[in-house]
Amino acid sequence: MLHRTPTTGPIPFYSSYSVSKQYNTFIGLTFLKFTTETAWFPCDETLELVCEKFPTLCYFYQSEESGLAEYWTNDQESKYFPEKYIADLCTPDDKWYKEYFVNQTEVFKWFEVISGQSVESITEILAIAEQRKDENDNSFCNIYEYAAG
Structure with a gap:
């Protein structure tokens, strides 16, 4: 079950094999962390379903598929995942x-x-x-x- 706490901004969801090391960046920010394992691509469908159920949420991810040399993020401003x-x-x-x-x-x-x-x-x-x-x-x-x- 998901528990929601009041927040003033988006809640980042993490969907990656290797989550950002910058945890101290998130002090004072409410966030949920999902670690998913899927073949080849980020698990958008799962995170979109959560956001559908909780419309005030949005998600950001960093995804690695080293076997295919595929490295993805939707955090274009590097706000939650600074590594490029x-x-x-x-x-x-x-x-x-x-x-x-x-x-x-x-x-x-x-x-x-x-x-x-x-x-x-x-x-x-x-x-x-x-x-x-x-x-x-x-x-x-x-x-x-x-x-x-």
Whole structure:
């Protein structure tokens, strides 16, 4: 059963495999959290049904389908999900990283710390990662941007 408390704005619903780390942003804001697992796409129908039953609610989501490299959000203002980029990396010495970033500058700084090389574009990062495959065929670097859902 859903319980509603008074609120002055929208109540974000979370539908994702990896919920935003920015919980402290929501102090004083009432919200419901739904973690759903569906194949391939966000679970809009479920959240729309809840909003239909409670018309004062709206929902925001961040969704990941890493197998298909599909990353979605309907939070275009980054109010509830500030992260815009995901880096998934395995170094030649088999260290694995999965990090979230609010902008490309953060991605570049992070990669510089990991690799010891300064970069100014995602293309440069991917080129460096490709060169490192000579050291270990299993190394890789994927950088994704959340698309409008």
